[in-house]
Amino acid sequence: MAFIHSRLSIRAKLLTTIGLAMVASLLAAVIMYESIQEIHKADYASQELNSSLHYFLDIKTAHMLWSIQLFEFVNDPHKEKLAIETSGLKCKLGKYLYSTPRNSFLELHPDLYTLVSQVELPHLALHQSAIEIEKMKMADKEKALEIFTSRTIPLMENLRHFLTEIGKKLEAKKNGQDAIKEASRYRIFYALGVALLICLIAIGMVFYISTKAIRHILDLQKEKDAAHHRMTEEFITINQAMAKFVLQQMLTFLSKNDIREVTLGEQIEKEMAILFADIRDFTSYSESMSPQENFNFINSYLSRMGPIIRKHNGYVDNYMGDAIMALFPNGADDALQAGIAMQKEIFVYNKHRSHSGFRPIEIGIGIHIGKLMFGTIGEAERMQGTVISDAVNLASRLEGLTKIFGVQLIASQAILSQVKFREKYLFRSLGAVAVKGKERTTSVFEIFNHLDFKSAAVRKANKGFFEEGVHQYYRHEFDKAILSFQSILRYDPEDRAALYFVEKSMHFQKSGTTRTWNPQIIAQKY
Numbered sequence: 001m002a003f004i005h006s007r008l009s010i011r012a013k014l015l016t017t018i019g020l021a022m023v024a025s026l027l028a029a030v031i032m033y034e035s036i037q038e039i040h041k042a043d044y045a046s047q048e049l050n051s052s053l054h055y056f057l058d059i060k061t062a063h064m065l066w067s068i069q070l071f072e073f074v075n076d077p078h079k080e081k082l083a084i085e086t087s088g089l090k091c092k093l094g095k096y097l098y099s100t101p102r103n104s105f106l107e108l109h110p111d112l113y114t115l116v117s118q119v120e121l122p123h124l125a126l127h128q129s130a131i132e133i134e135k136m137k138m139a140d141k142e143k144a145l146e147i148f149t150s151r152t153i154p155l156m157e158n159l160r161h162f163l164t165e166i167g168k169k170l171e172a173k174k175n176g177q178d179a180i181k182e183a184s185r186y187r188i189f190y191a192l193g194v195a196l197l198i199c200l201i202a203i204g205m206v207f208y209i210s211t212k213a214i215r216h217i218l219d220l221q222k223e224k225d226a227a228h229h230r231m232t233e234e235f236i237t238i239n240q241a242m243a244k245f246v247l248q249q250m251l252t253f254l255s256k257n258d259i260r261e262v263t264l265g266e267q268i269e270k271e272m273a274i275l276f277a278d279i280r281d282f283t284s285y286s287e288s289m290s291p292q293e294n295f296n297f298i299n300s301y302l303s304r305m306g307p308i309i310r311k312h313n314g315y316v317d318n319y320m321g322d323a324i325m326a327l328f329p330n331g332a333d334d335a336l337q338a339g340i341a342m343q344k345e346i347f348v349y350n351k352h353r354s355h356s357g358f359r360p361i362e363i364g365i366g367i368h369i370g371k372l373m374f375g376t377i378g379e380a381e382r383m384q385g386t387v388i389s390d391a392v393n394l395a396s397r398l399e400g401l402t403k404i405f406g407v408q409l410i411a412s413q414a415i416l417s418q419v420k421f422r423e424k425y426l427f428r429s430l431g432a433v434a435v436k437g438k439e440r441t442t443s444v445f446e447i448f449n450h451l452d453f454k455s456a457a458v459r460k461a462n463k464g465f466f467e468e469g470v471h472q473y474y475r476h477e478f479d480k481a482i483l484s485f486q487s488i489l490r491y492d493p494e495d496r497a498a499l500y501f502v503e504k505s506m507h508f509q510k511s512g513t514t515r516t517w518n519p520q521i522i523a524q525k526y
Contacts, residue, residue: 017205017209021198021199024194025198025199028192028194028198032192109170111169130152133147133148133152268373268374269372269373269374270329270372270374271331271369271372272327272328272329272331273314273328273334273368273369274325274327274335274369274370274387274389275309275324275326275327275339275365275366275395276366276395276398277305277326277363277364277399278323278363278399279301279322279361279362279363280361280362280403282322285361298322301322301349302319304345304349305324305345308338308341308342308345309326309338309342311338311341312328312335312341313328313330314326314327314329314334314335314338317387325396327372331369331418332367332369332414332416332418332419333419333421335367335369336367336415336419336425339365339367339409339411339447340447342365343363343365343409344450346361346362346363347450363408364399364403364408364409365399365402365408365410366395366396366397366398366400366410366411367410367411367415367447368391368394368395368414368415369391369412369414369418370389370390370414371391372387372388372389373388373389374387394435394442395412397435398410398411398433398435398442398444401430401433401444405496405497406500407430407446407496407497408450409446409447409448410444410446410447411447412442412443412444412445413442413443413445425447426448426449426451426456426460427445427446427447427448428445428448428459428463428466428467429445429467430445430446431443431444431470431473431474446497455494458491458492461491462491462492462495465487466488466495466497466498468484469484469485469488469501470501472484473501473504476508478508478509479509481501481505482505482506485498485499485501485502486502489502
């Protein structure tokens with residue numbers, strides 16, 4: 001939310017700055033437009049003033065020429081006639097004063113009407129004086145000169161005065177229009193300067209705000225990324241922690257990416273190998289240790305077994321105190337290899353325990369394969385993944401048989417029938433077992449690849465005698481069975497399975513059997 005609010009605030013600042021710059025630029029444009037209009041008006045007025053000035057200069061020039069000609073006429077004894085028209089309406093000055101340009105001039109400058117009218121009166125009087133001088137010079141030259149001096153010259157001075165006044169007025173108007181144009185030009189440059197300055201300030205502000213915004217956004221993005229990274233790390237840590245309690249394989253089997261996607265009652269059927277492992281006489285070990293020592297012992301043991309199971313593509317489905325239930329989705333070979341490796345690791349672990357002053361331990365392992373139903377059970381507030389299958393129960397029973405036969409690893413016939421390279425496994429038949437809760441028997445085999453070289457070689461050499469003894473046992477040939485197993489014990493006194501059959505054979509030899517005898521172990525030669 002802070003990231004979004006920051007972005008909105010920055011956007012508002014940028015839009016406000018740009019808006020103010022646009023308004024300022026618009027005002028500058030209006031000022032420039034009005035100034036240009038005023039310049040156009042002043043130019044037009046200047047053009048009209050120029051026309052008026054030309055008109056005025058024509059009048060003044062005509063007056064000067066007329067005055068000069070009149071002066072020359074009076075002072076030149078040889079001239080008997082004026083070189084200019086004496087008629088007030090026909091002379092050049094009169095044409096200017098009483099023509100269309102005069103009317104246009106007065107329309108443009110109504111304020112000069114009085115001055116123009118004052119020019120007309122001395123002009124007419126001057127014409128009358130010129131006519132008198134022209135007539136008088138013919139009769140009395142001195143009288144004509146007197147008229148020129150006393151009356152004509154003052155009229156000329158008076159006329160010149162009014163023309164000068166008109167010229168001043170026109171010049172003042174022209175200067176005013178020039179001042180208007182200059183002021184308008186100044187306003188244009190001023191508006192341009194202000195607009196440019198505002199634009200530069202706006203650009204600077206936009207750049208400043210953008211730079212600050214980018215830094216702020218980058219900081220927020222860093223914080224967001226850091227928070228996301230922390231959340232991701234936390235999520236991964238939680239997932240990794242949850243994976244210790246909730247099997248990742250369960251999610252894989254149920255086609256789920258996340259534990260949150262799992263719902264109650266989801267299930268899938270799949271064939272897997274099942275391995276059960278249990279510590280022999282754990283109760284006697286446990287009673288001699290404190291609670292903390294018990295947990296340390298179990299965790300030390302499990303920390304060695306778990307990696308072996310994972311190494312062989314299996315996973316621990318359940319810990320039941322000192323017991324382990326592991327599943328192997330890829331089949332029999334992985335489970336057998338894991339079981340053999342676990343027994344070898346126990347040999348190494350016992351050396352460590354011996355050096356630390358602890359008693360060695362033994363584990364029994366039972367392995368079977370079959371169809372499993374893998375899914376979730378429980379209720380809305382508490383559920384867990386579990387495996388439901390008869391194959392699981394049978395694997396557990398096989399692990400229990402290791403105690404009866406005195407062996408360390410038992411596999412079912414189903415396991416051996418599915419291994420890819422049967423010849424690399426060392427095994428011998430223990431007969432057919434009718435386990436608790438089952439009417440049908442299951443053929444079981446001891447796997448002894450984990451034994452040291454000498455013990456494995458002896459057991460492999462005696463395999464035929466051993467399986468023949470089992471067969472004799474189930475034919476009620478107890479005397480022969482005893483001899484077969486005793487001959488094996490002479491070479492391998494540690495063979496507890498052979499010892500088991502000797503003891504059983506002796507028991508039935510003494511107590512006898514009935515015709516309906518249905519022993520737990522049925523002889524089978526493999």
